[in-house]
Amino acid sequence: MARRSTAEGLRIGGAALVVVxxxxxxxxxxxxxNDAPNIGALFLLNGIGTGVLCAMLGTxxxxxxxxxxxxxxxxALGSVLLAGFLSSGLFGYREVALRGPIVVAVVAxxxxxxxxxxxxxxxxxxxxxG
Amino acid sequence: xxxxxxxxxxxxxxxxxxxxxxxxxxxxSATVSSTAARPAAxxxxxxxxxxxxxxxxxxxxxxVGTRVTWSNADAAEHTSTSDQSGGFDTGTIAIGQRxxxxxxxxGTYAYHCAFHPFMHATIVVR
Numbered sequence: 001m002a003r004r005s006t007a008e009g010l011r012i013g014g015a016a017l018v019v020v021x022x023x024x025x026x027x028x029x030x031x032x033x034n035d036a037p038n039i040g041a042l043f044l045l046n047g048i049g050t051g052v053l054c055a056m057l058g059t060x061x062x063x064x065x066x067x068x069x070x071x072x073x074x075x076a077l078g079s080v081l082l083a084g085f086l087s088s089g090l091f092g093y094r095e096v097a098l099r100g101p102i103v104v105a106v107v108a109x110x111x112x113x114x115x116x117x118x119x120x121x122x123x124x125x126x127x128x129x130g
Numbered sequence: 131x132x133x134x135x136x137x138x139x140x141x142x143x144x145x146x147x148x149x150x151x152x153x154x155x156x157x158x159s160a161t162v163s164s165t166a167a168r169p170a171a172x173x174x175x176x177x178x179x180x181x182x183x184x185x186x187x188x189x190x191x192x193x194v195g196t197r198v199t200w201s202n203a204d205a206a207e208h209t210s211t212s213d214q215s216g217g218f219d220t221g222t223i224a225i226g227q228r229x230x231x232x233x234x235x236x237g238t239y240a241y242h243c244a245f246h247p248f249m250h251a252t253i254v255v256r
Contacts, residue, residue, distance in 0.1 A: 008135070015139050022146050030153050032205040035182040037248055047150035055143025058136040094245040096207040096222065 007126065010119035011066070015057040017112035018069045021076060022050025024105040038091035039083075046076060063123060066116040073109040073116075080106060177201065178251070180208050180223065180243075185251035194236050194255055201228040208249070213240040 026047035034040040049072050056065030080102060083095040095102065176196050179186045181203040192198060200210045202223040210220040210229070217239060220229035233239070233255045243249040 012135060012139070015142070019142060019146060022150075026146075026150055026153050030156065032182070034153075035184070036246065044150055044154060047153065048147050051143045051146030051148075051150060053143070054146060055140045058139025058143065088247075089245065092246060092248045096245050097225075099205075 004126070007119060007122045010115050010122060011057055011062060014066060014069055014112055014116035014119055015054045017108050017115060018050045018054050018057070018072070020108040021073060021105055021112060022047045022054075024101050024108070025050070025076075028101055036093050039093040042079070042091075046072065063120065066120050066123075069116045070113050070120075073112045077106065077109050077113075178210070180204050180210075180249075183243075183246055183249055185210070185249060187251075189252045189254065191254045191256065192233060195232065195234055196255070197230050197232045198253060199228050199230040202226065207245060209244040210241050210251075211244045213242060217241070219244075 025043045029040060029043040029047065033043050049068075053065045053068045053072060056062060056068065059065070079090055080095060083090040083093055086094075089095075175190070176192060176198050178190055178198065178200045180200055183204065183206075185200075190198065200208075200220055200223055202208055202225060205225060207225060208223050210218070210223070210231070212218045218231045218233070218241070220231060223229045233253065236255050239253045239255065241251060241253065
Protein backbone atom coordinates (compact mmCIF):
# COMPACT_ATOMS: atom_id res chain seq x y z
CA MET A 1 0.00 0.00 0.00
CA ALA A 2 2.80 2.39 1.03
CA ARG A 3 4.81 1.38 -2.04
CA ARG A 4 1.82 2.12 -4.25
CA SER A 5 1.22 5.55 -2.71
CA THR A 6 4.93 6.38 -3.12
CA ALA A 7 4.76 5.40 -6.77
CA GLU A 8 1.65 7.53 -7.17
CA GLY A 9 3.43 10.48 -5.57
CA LEU A 10 6.39 10.05 -7.91
CA ARG A 11 4.09 9.84 -10.93
CA ILE A 12 2.16 12.98 -9.97
CA GLY A 13 5.32 14.84 -8.98
CA GLY A 14 7.01 13.84 -12.23
CA ALA A 15 4.00 15.03 -14.23
CA ALA A 16 4.05 18.36 -12.38
CA LEU A 17 7.76 18.80 -13.15
CA VAL A 18 7.19 18.00 -16.82
CA VAL A 19 4.48 20.67 -16.87
CA VAL A 20 6.91 23.18 -15.33
CA UNK A 21 9.46 22.36 -18.05
CA UNK A 22 6.87 22.85 -20.78
CA UNK A 23 5.46 25.98 -19.15
CA UNK A 24 8.87 27.66 -19.08
CA UNK A 25 9.47 26.79 -22.74
CA UNK A 26 6.09 28.17 -23.82
CA UNK A 27 6.63 31.33 -21.75
CA UNK A 28 10.02 31.85 -23.39
CA UNK A 29 8.51 31.15 -26.81
CA UNK A 30 5.89 33.84 -26.25
CA UNK A 31 8.38 36.25 -24.71
CA UNK A 32 10.97 36.37 -27.49
CA UNK A 33 12.33 33.06 -28.70
CA ASN A 34 9.69 32.58 -31.42
CA ASP A 35 11.73 35.02 -33.52
CA ALA A 36 14.80 32.76 -33.48
CA PRO A 37 14.82 30.35 -36.45
CA ASN A 38 14.67 26.63 -35.56
CA ILE A 39 15.08 27.24 -31.83
CA GLY A 40 11.62 28.83 -31.62
CA ALA A 41 10.05 25.75 -33.21
CA LEU A 42 11.93 23.49 -30.78
CA PHE A 43 10.60 25.44 -27.79
CA LEU A 44 7.08 25.10 -29.16
CA LEU A 45 7.54 21.36 -29.72
CA ASN A 46 8.78 21.07 -26.15
CA GLY A 47 5.56 22.70 -24.90
CA ILE A 48 3.35 20.39 -26.97
CA GLY A 49 5.44 17.34 -26.06
CA THR A 50 5.27 17.99 -22.33
CA GLY A 51 1.49 18.38 -22.59
CA VAL A 52 1.17 15.03 -24.34
CA LEU A 53 3.49 13.34 -21.82
CA CYS A 54 1.63 14.81 -18.84
CA ALA A 55 -1.62 13.47 -20.27
CA MET A 56 -0.01 10.06 -20.88
CA LEU A 57 1.04 9.94 -17.22
CA GLY A 58 -2.67 10.00 -16.39
CA THR A 59 -3.53 7.07 -18.64
CA UNK A 60 -2.58 3.39 -18.94
CA UNK A 61 0.39 4.57 -21.02
CA UNK A 62 1.90 6.11 -17.90
CA UNK A 63 5.16 4.14 -18.07
CA UNK A 64 5.68 5.29 -21.64
CA UNK A 65 4.86 8.82 -20.51
CA UNK A 66 7.46 8.60 -17.75
CA UNK A 67 10.06 7.31 -20.20
CA UNK A 68 9.18 10.11 -22.61
CA UNK A 69 9.42 12.68 -19.81
CA UNK A 70 12.94 11.51 -19.02
CA UNK A 71 13.89 11.58 -22.71
CA UNK A 72 12.46 15.04 -23.23
CA UNK A 73 14.21 16.38 -20.13
CA UNK A 74 17.55 14.88 -21.17
CA UNK A 75 17.11 16.36 -24.64
CA ALA A 76 16.28 19.80 -23.27
CA LEU A 77 19.27 19.68 -20.89
CA GLY A 78 21.57 18.62 -23.72
CA SER A 79 20.24 21.43 -25.90
CA VAL A 80 20.84 24.14 -23.31
CA LEU A 81 24.36 22.78 -22.75
CA LEU A 82 25.07 22.90 -26.51
CA ALA A 83 23.65 26.44 -26.76
CA GLY A 84 25.70 27.51 -23.77
CA PHE A 85 29.05 25.92 -24.43
CA LEU A 86 29.29 25.25 -28.18
CA SER A 87 30.98 28.21 -29.90
CA SER A 88 28.62 27.84 -32.88
CA GLY A 89 25.64 27.43 -30.56
CA LEU A 90 22.62 25.26 -31.35
CA PHE A 91 21.28 26.07 -34.84
CA GLY A 92 23.27 29.31 -34.61
CA TYR A 93 21.70 30.23 -31.26
CA ARG A 94 24.01 30.83 -28.31
CA GLU A 95 22.77 31.21 -24.75
CA VAL A 96 25.22 33.65 -23.22
CA ALA A 97 23.70 34.57 -19.87
CA LEU A 98 22.29 32.27 -17.19
CA ARG A 99 18.80 33.79 -17.19
CA GLY A 100 16.21 33.02 -14.50
CA PRO A 101 13.90 30.92 -16.72
CA ILE A 102 16.87 28.78 -17.78
CA VAL A 103 17.69 28.03 -14.15
CA VAL A 104 14.06 27.10 -13.42
CA ALA A 105 13.89 24.83 -16.49
CA VAL A 106 17.23 23.13 -15.78
CA VAL A 107 16.29 22.44 -12.14
CA ALA A 108 12.86 21.11 -13.19
CA UNK A 109 14.46 18.91 -15.88
CA UNK A 110 17.00 17.45 -13.44
CA UNK A 111 14.28 16.77 -10.88
CA UNK A 112 11.98 15.29 -13.55
CA UNK A 113 14.71 12.85 -14.60
CA UNK A 114 15.22 11.78 -10.97
CA UNK A 115 11.55 11.58 -10.02
CA UNK A 116 10.33 9.84 -13.18
CA UNK A 117 13.33 7.50 -13.08
CA UNK A 118 12.44 6.55 -9.50
CA UNK A 119 8.84 6.03 -10.57
CA UNK A 120 9.89 3.66 -13.34
CA UNK A 121 12.16 1.71 -10.98
CA UNK A 122 9.37 1.37 -8.42
CA UNK A 123 6.88 0.36 -11.09
CA UNK A 124 9.32 -2.29 -12.34
CA UNK A 125 9.96 -3.55 -8.79
CA UNK A 126 6.21 -3.66 -8.15
CA UNK A 127 5.63 -5.64 -11.35
CA UNK A 128 8.36 -8.17 -10.55
CA UNK A 129 7.07 -8.78 -7.00
CA GLY A 130 3.51 -9.03 -8.24
CA UNK B 131 -11.64 3.01 -13.45
CA UNK B 132 -9.69 6.24 -13.72
CA UNK B 133 -9.04 8.28 -10.62
CA UNK B 134 -9.52 12.01 -10.18
CA UNK B 135 -5.75 12.40 -10.31
CA UNK B 136 -5.56 10.65 -13.67
CA UNK B 137 -8.28 12.85 -15.08
CA UNK B 138 -6.54 15.95 -13.73
CA UNK B 139 -3.25 14.94 -15.38
CA UNK B 140 -4.98 14.37 -18.72
CA UNK B 141 -6.76 17.73 -18.42
CA UNK B 142 -3.50 19.47 -17.46
CA UNK B 143 -1.70 17.92 -20.40
CA UNK B 144 -4.49 18.89 -22.77
CA UNK B 145 -4.39 22.45 -21.41
CA UNK B 146 -0.64 22.63 -22.05
CA UNK B 147 -1.08 21.43 -25.64
CA UNK B 148 -3.92 23.92 -26.13
CA UNK B 149 -1.75 26.66 -24.63
CA UNK B 150 1.05 25.78 -27.05
CA UNK B 151 -1.30 25.98 -30.01
CA UNK B 152 -2.59 29.32 -28.71
CA UNK B 153 1.03 30.48 -28.45
CA UNK B 154 1.48 29.75 -32.16
CA UNK B 155 -1.63 31.76 -33.02
CA UNK B 156 -0.65 34.60 -30.67
CA UNK B 157 2.93 34.58 -31.94
CA UNK B 158 1.74 34.69 -35.55
CA SER B 159 -0.46 37.73 -34.95
CA ALA B 160 2.35 39.46 -33.04
CA THR B 161 4.71 38.84 -35.96
CA VAL B 162 2.24 40.35 -38.41
CA SER B 163 1.77 43.49 -36.31
CA SER B 164 5.50 43.94 -35.69
CA THR B 165 6.17 43.56 -39.42
CA ALA B 166 3.63 46.26 -40.16
CA ALA B 167 5.25 48.58 -37.63
CA ARG B 168 8.76 47.87 -38.89
CA PRO B 169 10.54 50.96 -40.26
CA ALA B 170 11.84 51.21 -43.83
CA ALA B 171 14.80 48.96 -44.63
CA UNK B 172 17.16 51.88 -45.15
CA UNK B 173 17.14 54.84 -42.79
CA UNK B 174 19.21 57.77 -41.70
CA UNK B 175 19.83 58.67 -38.08
CA UNK B 176 22.39 57.14 -35.79
CA UNK B 177 20.43 54.59 -33.80
CA UNK B 178 19.78 50.92 -34.40
CA UNK B 179 17.33 48.90 -32.35
CA UNK B 180 17.84 45.20 -31.71
CA UNK B 181 14.52 43.44 -31.22
CA UNK B 182 13.09 40.07 -32.20
CA UNK B 183 16.56 38.80 -33.19
CA UNK B 184 16.84 41.52 -35.86
CA UNK B 185 18.57 44.87 -36.34
CA UNK B 186 16.26 47.74 -37.23
CA UNK B 187 16.82 49.33 -39.64
CA UNK B 188 18.48 46.55 -41.58
CA UNK B 189 20.48 49.11 -43.55
CA UNK B 190 21.55 52.42 -42.04
CA UNK B 191 23.15 55.24 -44.04
CA UNK B 192 25.33 57.71 -42.07
CA UNK B 193 27.99 60.34 -42.67
CA VAL B 194 31.66 59.75 -41.90
CA GLY B 195 32.37 60.35 -38.23
CA THR B 196 28.87 59.45 -37.05
CA ARG B 197 28.61 57.72 -33.70
CA VAL B 198 26.14 54.86 -34.19
CA THR B 199 24.33 53.46 -31.15
CA TRP B 200 22.79 49.99 -30.87
CA SER B 201 20.06 49.52 -28.25
CA ASN B 202 19.25 45.98 -27.17
CA ALA B 203 15.49 45.69 -26.60
CA ASP B 204 15.60 41.89 -26.81
CA ALA B 205 15.47 39.37 -23.98
CA ALA B 206 18.82 37.92 -25.09
CA GLU B 207 22.32 39.37 -25.20
CA HIS B 208 23.69 40.37 -28.61
CA THR B 209 26.71 41.92 -30.31
CA SER B 210 27.17 44.05 -33.41
CA THR B 211 30.29 42.66 -35.02
CA SER B 212 31.69 43.65 -38.42
CA ASP B 213 31.84 40.80 -40.93
CA GLN B 214 35.33 41.99 -41.87
CA SER B 215 38.12 41.10 -39.49
CA GLY B 216 39.55 44.20 -37.84
CA GLY B 217 36.25 46.03 -38.23
CA PHE B 218 34.09 47.38 -35.44
CA ASP B 219 32.79 45.23 -32.62
CA THR B 220 30.52 46.46 -29.85
CA GLY B 221 31.24 43.45 -27.68
CA THR B 222 28.33 42.07 -25.66
CA ILE B 223 25.32 44.36 -25.52
CA ALA B 224 23.46 43.26 -22.39
CA ILE B 225 19.68 43.12 -22.23
CA GLY B 226 18.30 46.66 -22.08
CA GLN B 227 21.74 48.20 -22.63
CA ARG B 228 23.28 50.16 -25.51
CA UNK B 229 26.70 50.44 -27.12
CA UNK B 230 28.11 53.17 -29.39
CA UNK B 231 30.75 52.96 -32.12
CA UNK B 232 32.28 55.87 -34.07
CA UNK B 233 32.51 55.15 -37.81
CA UNK B 234 35.38 57.23 -39.18
CA UNK B 235 35.95 55.66 -42.60
CA UNK B 236 33.65 55.63 -45.61
CA GLY B 237 32.49 52.25 -46.83
CA THR B 238 29.81 49.62 -46.58
CA TYR B 239 29.98 47.63 -43.38
CA ALA B 240 28.09 44.37 -43.15
CA TYR B 241 27.80 43.11 -39.59
CA HIS B 242 26.22 40.34 -37.57
CA CYS B 243 25.60 39.13 -34.02
CA ALA B 244 28.45 36.94 -32.80
CA PHE B 245 26.03 34.97 -30.58
CA HIS B 246 23.31 34.58 -33.22
CA PRO B 247 24.97 34.56 -36.68
CA PHE B 248 21.60 34.48 -38.44
CA MET B 249 21.22 38.18 -37.51
CA HIS B 250 22.62 40.41 -40.27
CA ALA B 251 22.53 44.12 -41.16
CA THR B 252 24.57 46.78 -42.99
CA ILE B 253 25.79 50.31 -42.36
CA VAL B 254 26.70 52.53 -45.30
CA VAL B 255 29.15 55.29 -44.33
CA ARG B 256 29.41 58.13 -46.89
